[in-house]
Amino acid sequence: MPRPPKKKGIEEQLLFDTQRDHYQVLALGWEKGRRVYFCVLHLDIRNGKIWLQENSTDFDIVGVLEEKGVPKSGIVLGFQPEDVREMTEYAVG
Secondary structure, eight states, X not given: OOXXXXXXXXXXXXXXXXXXXXXXXXXXXXXXXXXXXEEEEEEEEETTEXXXXXXXXXXXXXXXXXXXXXXXXXXXXXXXXXXXXXXXXXXXX
16 A cells, blocks of 8 residues: 655554454644644454444555455445435445
8 A cells, every 4th residue: 555655743543453353554743833633544344344443544455445346335435424325436334
């Protein structure tokens, strides 16, 4: 995955909970006197499907999953409301 340029004072943390299948990238630190804390990327695995909960990057993680052989029926766009998910090519949940 391409990495964005690092900002001075901002730390990137990779959080992997392999027992519960939660995976996150967080950015935290200080910038111009203000606290920075946000989720950059968040994936979960639930009932055999990969849930994309958050993607605050321009990296196409869904496209990479598909290239790696994950079918659209195995990917849930969790950041979308369920009624919107029903209108996509991806799994509802």
